[in-house]
Amino acid sequence: MSSDVRFTDFKSDKQPTWCPGCGDFGTMNGMMKALANTGNDPDNTFVVAGIGCSGKIGTYMHSYALHGVHGRALPVGTGVKLANPNLEVMVAGGDGDGYSIGVGHFIHAVRRNVDMSYVVMDNRIYGLTKGQASPTSREDFETSTTPEGPKQPPVNPLALALSAGATFIAQSFSSDAMRHAEIVQEAIEHDGFGFVNVFSPCVTFNDVDTYDYFRDSLVDVEDTDHDRTDYDAAKDLILDMDKEYQGVLYQNEDAASYEQAHGLTENMAEIPDGAPDDATDLVREFY
Amino acid sequence: MFDNAQKCRRSTFQKPFDLPLERVDNIMPADFNWAIGGEAGDGIDSTGKIFARALSRAGRHVFTSKDFASRIRGGYTAYKIRTSVDRVQSVVDRLDVLIALTPRTIDENRSELHDGSVIIYDGERTTMQNATIPDDVIGLDVPLKRLAEEAGGAIMRNVVALGAACAVADFPIENLDSALQKRFGSKGQKLVDNNKEAARAGRDYVQETYDHDFAYDLDTTDEDYVLINGDEAIGMGAIAAGCRFYAGYPITPATNVMEYLTGRIENYGGHVVQAEDELSAINMALGGARAGARAMTATSGPGIDLMTETFGLVATSETPLVICNVMRSGPSTGMPTKQEQGDINQMLYGGHGEIPRFVLAPTTIDDCFWKTVEAFNLAEKYQIPVYLTADLSMAVTEQTFAPDAFDMDDVEIDRGKVVDEESIDEWQNEKGQFKPHALTDDGVSPRALPGTTEGAHMTTGLEHDELGRRTEDTEMRVEQVDKRNRKVETAQEQEDWSPREFGDPESDTLVISWGSNEGAMVEAIDLLEEEAISIRFISVPYIFPRPDLSEEITSADDVLVVECNNTGQFADLLEHDALARVQRINKYNGVRYKADELAEEIKAALAASQEATQ
Numbered sequence: 001m002s003s004d005v006r007f008t009d010f011k012s013d014k015q016p017t018w019c020p021g022c023g024d025f026g027t028m029n030g031m032m033k034a035l036a037n038t039g040n041d042p043d044n045t046f047v048v049a050g051i052g053c054s055g056k057i058g059t060y061m062h063s064y065a066l067h068g069v070h071g072r073a074l075p076v077g078t079g080v081k082l083a084n085p086n087l088e089v090m091v092a093g094g095d096g097d098g099y100s101i102g103v104g105h106f107i108h109a110v111r112r113n114v115d116m117s118y119v120v121m122d123n124r125i126y127g128l129t130k131g132q133a134s135p136t137s138r139e140d141f142e143t144s145t146t147p148e149g150p151k152q153p154p155v156n157p158l159a160l161a162l163s164a165g166a167t168f169i170a171q172s173f174s175s176d177a178m179r180h181a182e183i184v185q186e187a188i189e190h191d192g193f194g195f196v197n198v199f200s201p202c203v204t205f206n207d208v209d210t211y212d213y214f215r216d217s218l219v220d221v222e223d224t225d226h227d228r229t230d231y232d233a234a235k236d237l238i239l240d241m242d243k244e245y246q247g248v249l250y251q252n253e254d255a256a257s258y259e260q261a262h263g264l265t266e267n268m269a270e271i272p273d274g275a276p277d278d279a280t281d282l283v284r285e286f287y
Numbered sequence: 288m289f290d291n292a293q294k295c296r297r298s299t300f301q302k303p304f305d306l307p308l309e310r311v312d313n314i315m316p317a318d319f320n321w322a323i324g325g326e327a328g329d330g331i332d333s334t335g336k337i338f339a340r341a342l343s344r345a346g347r348h349v350f351t352s353k354d355f356a357s358r359i360r361g362g363y364t365a366y367k368i369r370t371s372v373d374r375v376q377s378v379v380d381r382l383d384v385l386i387a388l389t390p391r392t393i394d395e396n397r398s399e400l401h402d403g404s405v406i407i408y409d410g411e412r413t414t415m416q417n418a419t420i421p422d423d424v425i426g427l428d429v430p431l432k433r434l435a436e437e438a439g440g441a442i443m444r445n446v447v448a449l450g451a452a453c454a455v456a457d458f459p460i461e462n463l464d465s466a467l468q469k470r471f472g473s474k475g476q477k478l479v480d481n482n483k484e485a486a487r488a489g490r491d492y493v494q495e496t497y498d499h500d501f502a503y504d505l506d507t508t509d510e511d512y513v514l515i516n517g518d519e520a521i522g523m524g525a526i527a528a529g530c531r532f533y534a535g536y537p538i539t540p541a542t543n544v545m546e547y548l549t550g551r552i553e554n555y556g557g558h559v560v561q562a563e564d565e566l567s568a569i570n571m572a573l574g575g576a577r578a579g580a581r582a583m584t585a586t587s588g589p590g591i592d593l594m595t596e597t598f599g600l601v602a603t604s605e606t607p608l609v610i611c612n613v614m615r616s617g618p619s620t621g622m623p624t625k626q627e628q629g630d631i632n633q634m635l636y637g638g639h640g641e642i643p644r645f646v647l648a649p650t651t652i653d654d655c656f657w658k659t660v661e662a663f664n665l666a667e668k669y670q671i672p673v674y675l676t677a678d679l680s681m682a683v684t685e686q687t688f689a690p691d692a693f694d695m696d697d698v699e700i701d702r703g704k705v706v707d708e709e710s711i712d713e714w715q716n717e718k719g720q721f722k723p724h725a726l727t728d729d730g731v732s733p734r735a736l737p738g739t740t741e742g743a744h745m746t747t748g749l750e751h752d753e754l755g756r757r758t759e760d761t762e763m764r765v766e767q768v769d770k771r772n773r774k775v776e777t778a779q780e781q782e783d784w785s786p787r788e789f790g791d792p793e794s795d796t797l798v799i800s801w802g803s804n805e806g807a808m809v810e811a812i813d814l815l816e817e818e819a820i821s822i823r824f825i826s827v828p829y830i831f832p833r834p835d836l837s838e839e840i841t842s843a844d845d846v847l848v849v850e851c852n853n854t855g856q857f858a859d860l861l862e863h864d865a866l867a868r869v870q871r872i873n874k875y876n877g878v879r880y881k882a883d884e885l886a887e888e889i890k891a892a893l894a895a896s897q898e899a900t901q
Contacts, residue, residue: 013718014756042743046578058745059756064737066577067747068570069600075534075567079574079582080737082558083532087578087737105570108563266556269579269736271529275698276555282523283693286513287344 007036010045012062018053019127023200023211026174027121028057030198031090034184035063040088047090048077050102053128053202054094054121071102074109074118081116084267085259088188089116096126099135099155106157110164110193115257117187117194120157121174123202124209131205141208157197158238162231162250167192169234169250173214174200179246186248192257199244214244221247229253317371319456319503320381322396323448324365325388327355333470334386334445335366336685338452339514340466342370343687345458346508350375350806351685352879354395355624363391372506376651376686376806377882383503384455386448390418400424403502407451409444427451427497434488439481446482450489458505460490512687517655517677517803520693521611522547524659525583527698530609531557532575532582534568536590539623540679541613544585565593569610573601576608577746579736581663585611588630589620595637598672600748602642604755605724605732605771607666607673607703609659614678616877625877626680628802631830631856634674641768643775646674646830650787650805652681653692654828660698665782668703669731669774676830678851680879681803706733708740715741722753726766730773779832786834787826794823796893797843799836799869801827801857803879804849810882815889822889830857837865845896847872847889851879870896 010032018024035045045063049055051070058065064087068076077091098106098120109118125143126132133146136157140149161169168190172180180198187194199214226249227233234250237243259265321338325331332353339349347370355364367382369375382399385392386407393406400406402423408415410428420426429451431444438447446467453460467482515523522544525533533552535545549559557580562568568584575582586594591612601608614630616622634646645665649658655677662673706714714722714733721744725732732753735742746755752763787805790798790812800808805826812822823843827833840846840861846869848858855871862869872888874880 043740044738045743046737047745048574058747062743063745064577064743065745066574066604067745067749068573069597069748072566072570072597075562075570076574076577078560079532079534079571079576080578081574082560082571083575083578083580083582084737104563105567108567262558264558267579267738268531268557268575268581271531271581271700273700275527275695276529279527279695279698282526282551283513283690283695286515286519287511287690 005036005039005041007032010035010042010061010063012060014059016060017056019204021203022053023123023174023198023202024053024057024121026177026180027119027198027200028060030172030174030177030180030184031092031119032061033181034188035088035090037181037185038088038188044086045088045090046077046080047092048073048080049091050093050097052094052097052126054092054097057092071097071100072105073097074102074105077116077118078109078112078114081114082259082264084269085115085264086267090188091116091118093118093120095120095122095124095134095136099157103135103155103160107160107164110161110166110195112258113165113167113192113255115192115259117184117196119184119187119196119198121200122157122197123200123206124154125202125206127202127205138208156238158249161195162235162238166195166250167252167255168194168248169238170194170196170248171244171246172196172198173218173246174198175211175215176246179220183246183248190251191253191260192255217244218246219243221245221249317373318369318375318379319371319383319505320367320369320379321384321452321456322365322367322382323386323388323445324354324363324392324395327362327364329364329388330445331364331366331388334449335368337446337463337466337470338449339368339685340469341462342368342505343512343514344465345462345505346510346512347372347505347687348375348512349514349685349687350377352378352680353683363389363395365392365395370505372508377810378879379881379883384452386445386452387418388412389414393418393420397421405455405501407448407455427455427493429489429492431489434492435485438485438488443482443485446485447489450486451493453486454490454493455501456503456505457501459507460486462507511690513690513693514685514687515652516543516683516685517652517681518543518613518683519547520652520655521585521659521675521677522551523693524656525609525663526552526555526557527656527695528581528660528663529700530581530583530663531555532572532580533557533584534560534562534571534575534582535584535586536562536565536568538587538590540615540682541585541587541590541611543682544611544613565590566596569594569597569601572608573597573606576606577737581607581667583609583611585613587613587615588617588633591630591633591637598644599638599640599642601672602644603748603750603771604746605670607670609662609666609673609675612674612676613682614676616875622877624679626678626851626879627875627877628678628851629853629856629875630676631860634676635831643771644672644674645669645778645832646676648676648802648828648830650802650826650828652684652686653688655681656693658828664699664701665778668701669778670703670734671774676802678803704731704733706735706739706742711735711739711741716754720744720754723755724751724767724770725753726770729777730770731777775832784829784832784834786836787828789824789826791821792823794821795844796820796822796847797839797845798822798824798847798849798889799827799861800849801830804851807880807882807885808849811886811889814883814886818890820890820893827857830860833860835864836861837867840865840869841867845893846870847892849880849885851875
């Protein structure tokens with residue numbers, strides 16, 4: 001890893017096709033800064049993205065990357081990281097990708113605690129399909145498929161993560177560029193599954209969860225006396241229905257990552273050019 | 288059938304028994320067929336395996352089969368062994384000795400018992416009070432539970448039965464000892480000794496109680512054999528081939544692959560992840576492969592259904608991945624513990640759009656090992672998903688082999704076009720960007736594993752350009768589709784896709800099968816030969832690409848295609864290839880072909896064909 005990596009080294013020469021003003025621009029910039037600030041470079045970094053507006057990120061960033069199928073980015077990231085723990089793995093997704101079709105994988109990725117980061121661009125709407133309700137849409141949010149609102153409560157991704165045994169839960173806001181980059185950087189540095197839900201407003205299809213809304217309503221935990229290592233305090237913030245928070249809400253630094261628990265350190269790509277030396281022992285077992 | 292059957296109650300059972308005792312000379316053919324049956328949870332599998340291993344260690348060939356239900360407790364289950372000093376590779380419709388722990392075991396196997404077969408049972412067991420022993424069969428009432436208790440615990444009653452079987456088969460009981468040591472050694476010498484004692488108690492009881500010269504005599508030899516099933520052979524092949532990352536979700540009958548790898552692959556620097564579902568499993572395996580590891584997942588049809596979503600991504604991102612499909616009876620949940628070869632179409636055509644994939648179908652258990660090695664080489668050489676398909680009957684069947692059938696020195700590894708820091712600039716564009724989907728003459732692009740300097744690149748399930756970035760350019764679309772298909776043409780030219788051939792190459796009757804039917808068919812050839820019917824048999828281990836059998840098909844008078852499915856999916860392919868009709872022999876009742884049954888089927892088909900032409 002070279003020390004002179006700049007965040008623009010993580011930028012590809014492909015121009016994003018996100019709508020002008022989309023929160024995803026700021027989200028991506030913060031991810032690139034965080035990767036550069038943690039001493040990574042494009043050749044040791046693997047970015048996995050799912051489907052949706054968020055899924056395009058693999059194209060706009062420069063690194064090893066896979067743009068996969070809808071909802072399954074976390075399992076791909078898990079496979080990459082376990083097969084070569086020397087790589088920096090960052091998984092990106094959206095609220096549909098991560099909390100709807102992929103919610104099952106989300107819960108289990110949290111439980112597994114593989115040392116990678118997961119950045120979710122949460123705009124509370126389906127943007128790529130032009131404006132349908134997402135799992136984080138408000139109960140009364142009117143869309144083309146929910147004319148009177150979904151009439152069901154939104155998913156609380158932070159609560160899902162906490163109940164599944166998360167070791168790092170954070171929330172950020174794409175337009176608070178410095179704080180967002182800092183928070184993603186902390187997720188990368190965390191020895192385990194670093195989960196960041198990023199409020200990344202959709203300027204085209206969501207006129208409720210707007211930049212102004214988040215700017216006015218978000219409370220930064222750094223401005224409070226919140227202790228991120230206090231599980232009960234984190235639970236109170238996460239379940240607080242009246243306020244939304246940014247910052248690292250919970251971190252457990254004592255839990256072993258999946259790789260630590262299973263003693264995985266080697267790059268599995270390196271194998272001998274024939275059967276392993278003692279492979280005949282495997283045959284002997286069957287006598 | 289049971290008109291003259293004797294109620295087997297202890298109180299009415301008189302010794303010496305009044306059943307037919309004359310030795311029937313024609314019932315000791317070269318092979319001996321043995322089974323133990325009872326309820327799931329009775330330790331049937333474990334007991335059967337002890338006896339199979341004892342036979343194997345005594346230098347006898349063994350071929351096993353299982354009747355089982357997907358319940359852990361309750362329901363009929365049986366473990367069957369066919370053994371000979373010569374190679375055996377099929378089951379037959381004959382049982383010589385049956386250990387029956389339940390009355391249903393006798394009913395289920397009635398048709399396989401013959402004059403002079405022996406049933407060993409415990410007349411003191413409550414459930415056996417209602418059992419009936421057919422009157423042409425020798426019933427040996429042995430107090431299995433009581434003798435086991437005397438030896439140290441009722442749990443050893445099956446081992447008492449093994450001892451009794453040794454007495455009947457004239458098989459030296461010492462051969463059981465090392466198998467018992469292997470099975471129970473980790474639990475302490477005391478347990479091993481108790482089991483040895485239990486076995487001897489069973490043997491002694493039969494010898495002392497029934498003064499009878501049974502028709503069986505199991506010779507031993509000095510040969511050393513290994514006893515292995517298809518799932519284990521696939522797992523062992525994977526480790527030998529350098530597979531280091533496995534992600535899977537348990538499903539019958541593929542779970543044994545995962546269980547085999549767990550606890551072994553770690554010794555070679557690998558890891559097994561149990562995923563939350565098959566969707567996750569294949570995506571994890573895909574991730575492992577993108578990271579550069581030789582990666583695999585194994586499942587059965589229902590899992591393939593789920594994996595089909597990601598299959599297209601694997602193929603279009605040109606990721607080398609081995610997907611093992613141990614087939615079972617479908618559709619839907621089907622018959623989870625029953626045999627079928629019904630997934631050819633699913634593997635060949637599954638998924639929307641069009642994308643090439645390879646499908647290998649090993650025909651024997653040792654071939655499972657070698658085809659697994661081959662699957663990993665093909666996957667990496669051609670950067671393509673490879674289906675490696677076995678089926679339930681092969682996966683759970685144990686068979687003996689000489690150890691050199693798995694000679695690790697013969698394992699070759701070819702990782703294909705992996706570039707390093709020196710060679711990477713040949714594959715970069717003018718801007719220094721690496722081209723993971725470069726258009727090449729042979730269709731195969733260079734592969735830069737993550738970590739390679741200046742190799743950073745993306746790929747996607749979207750149609751993409753040489754850089755792996757989304758494109759809807761009409762020319763590039765055509766070029767990428769053609770490039771992916773060109774890999775198949777290259778592989779067809781460069782690799783050996785030959786089938787295996789048996790029988791009389793000059794015969795006008797051609798039988799073709801794929802996958803696990805080979806063993807039964809090879810034995811059926813011998814049976815047919817005894818009736819002066821000559822057969823040319825081609826056993827095909829490659830579904831795609833596959834050998835072109837047009838000439839063989841069109842030059843034969845009768846072409847019979849044998850497979851365990853209803854419609855003849857492989858026959859369809861052969862007809863398509865040869866532009867000629869074939870006859871189909873299909874079995875889809877959930878049970879594999881047996882050699883004698885298959886011989887009869889072929890005779891009947893030939894007779895029908897002859898009638899039709901007259």
